[in-house]
Amino acid sequence: MPTASSPLVVEVTRGPLVESRHAGILAVSDSAGRLEVSAGDVGRAVFPRSSAKLIQALPLVETGAADALGLTVEELAIAGASHNGEEAHVATALSMLRKAGLDGSALECGCQWPERGADVARLNRAGEVPTALHNNCSGKHAGFLCVACRLGAVTAGYVEPDHPVQREVTAALSALTDTPLDETVMGIDGCSIPTYAVPLDRLARAFARLGTGIGLGAARSDAAVRLRKAAAAAPFMVAGTGRFCTEVMTRFGERAYVKTGAEGVFCAIFPDAGLGVALKVDDGGTRASEALMAAVMERFVARDDEERAFLSRWSRRTLTNRRDITVGEVRLAADSRAALAA
Amino acid sequence: MPTASSPLVVEVTRGPLVESRHAGILAVSDSAGRLEVSAGDVGRAVFPRSSAKLIQALPLVETGAADALGLTVEELAIAGASHNGEEAHVATALSMLRKAGLDGSALECGCQWPERGADVARLNRAGEVPTALHNNCSGKHAGFLCVACRLGAVTAGYVEPDHPVQREVTAALSALTDTPLDETVMGIDGCSIPTYAVPLDRLARAFARLGTGIGLGAARSDAAVRLRKAAAAAPFMVAGTGRFCTEVMTRFGERAYVKTGAEGVFCAIFPDAGLGVALKVDDGGTRASEALMAAVMERFVARDDEERAFLSRWSRRTLTNRRDITVGEVRLAADSRAALAA
Numbered sequence: 001m002p003t004a005s006s007p008l009v010v011e012v013t014r015g016p017l018v019e020s021r022h023a024g025i026l027a028v029s030d031s032a033g034r035l036e037v038s039a040g041d042v043g044r045a046v047f048p049r050s051s052a053k054l055i056q057a058l059p060l061v062e063t064g065a066a067d068a069l070g071l072t073v074e075e076l077a078i079a080g081a082s083h084n085g086e087e088a089h090v091a092t093a094l095s096m097l098r099k100a101g102l103d104g105s106a107l108e109c110g111c112q113w114p115e116r117g118a119d120v121a122r123l124n125r126a127g128e129v130p131t132a133l134h135n136n137c138s139g140k141h142a143g144f145l146c147v148a149c150r151l152g153a154v155t156a157g158y159v160e161p162d163h164p165v166q167r168e169v170t171a172a173l174s175a176l177t178d179t180p181l182d183e184t185v186m187g188i189d190g191c192s193i194p195t196y197a198v199p200l201d202r203l204a205r206a207f208a209r210l211g212t213g214i215g216l217g218a219a220r221s222d223a224a225v226r227l228r229k230a231a232a233a234a235p236f237m238v239a240g241t242g243r244f245c246t247e248v249m250t251r252f253g254e255r256a257y258v259k260t261g262a263e264g265v266f267c268a269i270f271p272d273a274g275l276g277v278a279l280k281v282d283d284g285g286t287r288a289s290e291a292l293m294a295a296v297m298e299r300f301v302a303r304d305d306e307e308r309a310f311l312s313r314w315s316r317r318t319l320t321n322r323r324d325i326t327v328g329e330v331r332l333a334a335d336s337r338a339a340l341a342a
Numbered sequence: 343m344p345t346a347s348s349p350l351v352v353e354v355t356r357g358p359l360v361e362s363r364h365a366g367i368l369a370v371s372d373s374a375g376r377l378e379v380s381a382g383d384v385g386r387a388v389f390p391r392s393s394a395k396l397i398q399a400l401p402l403v404e405t406g407a408a409d410a411l412g413l414t415v416e417e418l419a420i421a422g423a424s425h426n427g428e429e430a431h432v433a434t435a436l437s438m439l440r441k442a443g444l445d446g447s448a449l450e451c452g453c454q455w456p457e458r459g460a461d462v463a464r465l466n467r468a469g470e471v472p473t474a475l476h477n478n479c480s481g482k483h484a485g486f487l488c489v490a491c492r493l494g495a496v497t498a499g500y501v502e503p504d505h506p507v508q509r510e511v512t513a514a515l516s517a518l519t520d521t522p523l524d525e526t527v528m529g530i531d532g533c534s535i536p537t538y539a540v541p542l543d544r545l546a547r548a549f550a551r552l553g554t555g556i557g558l559g560a561a562r563s564d565a566a567v568r569l570r571k572a573a574a575a576a577p578f579m580v581a582g583t584g585r586f587c588t589e590v591m592t593r594f595g596e597r598a599y600v601k602t603g604a605e606g607v608f609c610a611i612f613p614d615a616g617l618g619v620a621l622k623v624d625d626g627g628t629r630a631s632e633a634l635m636a637a638v639m640e641r642f643v644a645r646d647d648e649e650r651a652f653l654s655r656w657s658r659r660t661l662t663n664r665r666d667i668t669v670g671e672v673r674l675a676a677d678s679r680a681a682l683a684a
Contacts, residue, residue: 012605012626015529017539019389020605020626047361110664113459120459124466135664187357188669197359263354263362283625284354284362321532322452322477328529 005041008340009333010281010288012319019328022288024264024281026340028296029204030274031214037296038201039339045197046280047187048173051261052203053080053140054210054227055176059168060143061223065150069099076230077237078139082260084240085114085134087122092237093133096142100149107132108159109141109191116241137191139237144169144193161186161194170196176206176216190262200278203267207276211257211269228257228269244290244314248297251310256301264289270300287330291315295332295340347383350682351675352623352630354661361670364630366606366623368682370638371546372616373556379638380543381681387539388622389529390515393603394545395422395482396552396569397518401510402485403565407492411441418572419579420481424602426582427456427476429464434579435475438484442491449474450501451483451533458583479533481579486511486535503528503536512538518548518558532604542620545609549618553599553611570599570611586632586656590639593652598643606631612642629672633657637674637682 006023013019025040035042048055057079060066066076075096083089097103112135114120123130132138141158144165148155153164160166174181177198185197198206208214210228213221231238235249238259248258257269264281266289277296281288294314302308316331332340348365355361367382377384390397399421402408408418417438425431439445454477456462465472474480483500486507490497495506502508516523519540527539540548550556552570555563573580577591580601590600599611606623608631619638623630636656644650658673674682 014389014537014605015527017387017389017527017529019529020624022625045359047356047359108665112664117455117462120462121466124463125469127467185357185359187359187361188663188667190663190669192663192665192667195356263356282362283364283627283630285625285627288625321530321534322454323450323534325530325534327532 005044006282008039008292008336010285010291010330010336011333012287012328012330014328021333022264022281022283022285024279024288024292025200026277026279026292026296027201027204028275028277028300029201029208031205031208031212033201033205035201035204036275037340042201042204043199044280045185045199046203046265047195047197047263048203048267049189049195049261049263049265050082050137051259051265051267051278052173053082053259054224054231054257055173055206056080056140056169057143057227058172058220058223059147059165061226062219063147063150063168065146068150069096069146071096071099071146073230074234074237075139076227077234079143080227080231080259081139081238082136083139083237084116084119084243085112085130085136086116086119086240089139089237089240090133093138093142096139096146100146102145102149102155104131104133106145106155107135107138107141108157109135109137112136135191141191159192166194170194173198176209177202200280203278204276207267207269207278208274209276211271211276212274228271229254231257244293252301256297258293260286260289266290266293268293268296273300275300287317291317291330291332295337299340347386348624350381350634350678352627352633352672352678353675354629354670354672356670363675364606364623364625364627366621366630366634367542368619368621368634368638369543369546370617370619370642371543371550373547373550373554373618375543375547377543377546378617379682384543384546385541386622387527387541388545388607389537389539389605390545390609391531391537391603391605391607392424392479393601393607393609393620394515395424395601396566396573396599397515397548398422398482398511399485399569400514400562400565401489401507403568404561405489405492405510407488410492411438411488413438413441413488415572416576416579417481418569419576421485422569422573422601423481423580424478425481425579426458426461426585427454427472427478428458428461428582431481431579431582432475435480435484438481438488442488444487444491444497446473446475448487448497449477449480449483450499451477451479454478477533483533501534508536512536515540518551519544542622545620546618549609549611549620550616551618553613553618554616570613571596573599586635593649594643598639600635602628602631608632608635610635610638615642617642629659633659633672633674637679641682
């Protein structure tokens with residue numbers, strides 16, 4: 001590495017040696033599909049996974065479910081979240097379900113232990129095990145169930161591709177990416193809903209459109225703005241303590257919407273520049289996708305040295321060992337950093 | 343990927359799509375350095391990390407510490423372990439320390455939560471936090487402290503490069519790999535001891551020598567046999583419940599010594615064939631290093647279809663999601679599998 005097809009490289013050092021390397025591809029697009037950055041084979045189809053949760057939450061607003069149920073800003077934010085399963089996340093997802101007349105038993109995302117040791121310890125000390133409400137996708141699934149109720153659909157099986165909820169979700173992704181999803185590759189996501197492969201450049205363009213509203217129509221544009229502003233107003237709900245998405249949106253507010261996905265995918269909207277971002281690390285490494293997204297923000301979002309310094313905590317991250325001794329760092333390779341800065 | 347320098351590829355699929363890819367290099371060597379397999383730039387220097395723990399445990403036997411303290415087979419096995427921090431692991435490491443007149447407070451590896459949720463829950467329910475005894479390296483460090491006592495050295499600072507214990511450990515690695523470690527790159531490992539970069543092909547040859555005893559001298563050869571047989575007799579101590587190293591050595595006994603290391607390194611000894619193995623996944627992914635090692639064993643160790651089927655659970659591993667739905671697999675790319683089988 002770098003390879004011809006995946007030219008962006010994130011290095012992981014230990015002492016003076018580059019111990020490991022991650023390679024990735026990146027598209028930064030405007031709403032018309034003009035690529036501000038095109039690194040690697042950006043026509044490659046990738047599963048957006050959780051990076052597309054804002055798109056998956058559009059029907060929650062567009063169907064009128066959010067207004068009919070009186071969803072709060074926090075609830076709209078967690079509808080597009082991959083959260084840590086902290087207490088506030090569990091409570092917020094449950095609140096959404098209760099507004100729809102449901103509870104955690106309606107969720108079909110599966111159970112998951114919370115991300116942080118402190119939350120695991122709390123459950124263990126209480127003699128409890130995690131529920132589907134602790135699943136990092138519980139807010140998204142609570143949103144799906146709100147949509148099901150709004151549509152008058154049976155809630156059971158709402159994760160299936162042909163359920164009315166998933167048909168709405170799929171239609172939104174298809175329209176925004178100009179990709180006929182019945183002709184593309186489908187996989188099953190960690191939370192059991194379908195995920196569809198979309199070319200990376202079209203994914204970036206979709207997020208540019210969500211930022212500018214261009215070509216979306218008034219209703220979809222309004223829904224996108226509302227979901228984006230909710231994430232900016234309640235960034236803790238989107239991820240949680242110590243997480244990249246939460247820290248970045250806490251710092252930058254509405255200037256940057258960022259959302260991680262499994263297997264090294266990361267998407268973003270930079271509204272002021274009218275740009276959307278999609279990137280994929282070949283091997284799925286999150287430490288590399290976070291470093292790349294931070295470097296992209298250093299170029300397109302940061303206004304001063306202080307903001308660049310904030311971002312460089314992620315684009316050039318210090319690694320410590322179990323005794324807090326500094327052992328190395330995660331950083332963009334010099335030529336990749338230069339290519340991105342160009 | 344594959345790249346010219348890292349030609350072996352492990353694919354991670356989701357539905358019909360290859361979602362992620364890992365690339366790696368591999369050397370399979372005999373004691374003379376003749377390469378049975380050479381895939382990629384096997385002259386590249388890598389940090390062996392925990393894959394070299396058998397080598398790091400040689401001074402424990404060679405100094406006479408193991409005999410003087412009456413160490414058991416389980417204690418010799420855990421001296422070369424990266425264990426889960428299960429109850430039996432903690433008890434065994436503590437037993438070693440007590441034989442040397444010490445306790446867990448002498449350990450300088452840092453604290454670490456156990457690997458498995460059940461062990462985390464046990465600590466949480468008891469209102470406890472993990473100690474250095476739970477660190478996956480506690481057995482190795484207990485061995486270091488036994489050596490320090492045997493040498494009459496001060497135990498404090500036994501992790502430092504110039505402490506008599508690390509000088510013995512470094513000398514063993516240097517001799518076995520024919521690499522002057524004062525001329526190579528040093529990093530600090532997760533457990534705070536020094537780790538030295540060694541060319542991958544020399545690491546493979548070192549493990550071949552440990553298997554055959556050729557060129558080691560009687561004392562070192564005996565020590566290597568004893569440590570290898572201890573791992574085969576007590577494979578649970580080397581890793582733990584559900585782990586690759588434990589499952590493989592439980593199945594194959596003395597026919598295969600295998601040891602994982604951080605950042606995608608994996609080493610092995612196949613005594614019957616007189617071969618040593620060292621491999622490194624570029625991005626550090628353990629799911630890929632395990633798949634590669636299993637595929638190497640399918641070629642060099644498996645005797646029948648049943649053994650190949652056992653190994654293929656790792657070389658072609660099914661991935662399930664949080665509701666146990668099959669979503670994909672981790673597998674060698676077809677051309678990499680063909681290249682390895684050749």
